[in-house]
Amino acid sequence: MRADVYPTVLNIPPAEELAGKAAVVIDVLRATTTICTALANGADTVVPILTPEEAFQVARDNPERQFLLGGERKAVIIPGFNLGNSPLEYTEARVKGRPILFTTTNGTRAIRRAAGADRVYIASLLNAPAVARELARLEMDAAICCAGTHDQFSLEDTVCAGAILEFMAGPGQPVETNDMGLVARELFRRYDGRLADLLHLSSHGRNLVKLGLQDDLLFCAQLGTTTHLPVFTEGQVVLPHGGLSGSDGV
């Protein structure tokens, strides 16, 4: 089994190289953590949208769907949106049963870029062990796609990729990886048990702390708090019901 790691949106291979593989999209701070949380709290679906304008348009064109609008630009809520990009906002009271149009700087682009893979999982530290078990179960080659921050390498996404590699491998089931994967796995081994420390070291993490979003950081640093397996399919992120990922998923 092979699982390669790509450090930023720019480095995600083209669709033809992703065909036949499972892709995993990671944007720990905070898009994929928020998506995992929203779905775990009962949101109906999360639709990744590239621009705020497009989100307003889709909401206007489909009033009967009662979309919530969520997302950020420069880490703050978009004017006119219902929700920002903090996973702490996506409570059951706010999101249960609702479809969400969601646009963030890095995460949305990453999901769209990874869409050429046969399956696309949305991962964060919260569900990294579950995603890893699913990949091991599938025995499919995987492309682990870190969103990165503004097209640059990020510690937080890389350590999550490393966690997935670490949990994928089992006795007699080694996982081959590329140079980025070797570094990611080593980073996870070094910071396992103190992931919040690493997130505080990261450039994006320090920026969030400056903005007073320390609580978000601590929430995003939690490892394995959910076994939900959100998948991106037909333009939206959902939790598969009873299907592909049945027993593990919901």
Next chain:
Amino acid sequence: MRADVYPTVLNIPPAEELAGKAAVVIDVLRATTTICTALANGADTVVPILTPEEAFQVARDNPERQFLLGGERKAVIIPGFNLGNSPLEYTEARVKGRPILFTTTNGTRAIRRAAGADRVYIASLLNAPAVARELARLEMDAAICCAGTHDQFSLEDTVCAGAILEFMAGPGQPVETNDMGLVARELFRRYDGRLADLLHLSSHGRNLVKLGLQDDLLFCAQLGTTTHLPVFTEGQVVLPHGGLSGSDGV
């Protein structure tokens, strides 16, 4: 002082972000190691060229310059070229006094992309400590640009970036860096004294060993064997004579 590290050609910032900075271009296996070696052995100049066709054209158009043609595609010499991309070929006997047209898969693109910086240094493990001292002397912010391998992160370029960061910092002179730089510096600290081991682990290194180019790997893994400071200026790589980098350079 600040020095950020960029993992692949794709991640090198646009020219406007490089203005006012010193750029350092790294392609340890093997382009920048070969360029450093060619100039240290007396080559007159190395002209990075994007395609073999362009190299043939420039040579035809300037017969009086007696260009040597050097470079590779898929790690092997280009048909009709004088030299491949092995630093071991660029001996004094072959290159002294000669200008070289040089085209490689990753390194040439990286040099062209970094050209927007105020100064562009060519670095390899061979001259990494000297490049670091030069950056510290200049007290300019730096963009350390790894070529990577086919637009992916590479261990060998990253560890070289880490070496430069490590040697830049002095007592009372800390160097701030981005997330990639933190990982690069840590990687260097872990492999300092056994860089050849790391190069053997790298995807590109394993590929070279498969091709029987183990000696190249060992040559490229040498740290600090030269103090030459090749710079890219006006379309070519030269050693500045008596100028900017005088005493250190030649």
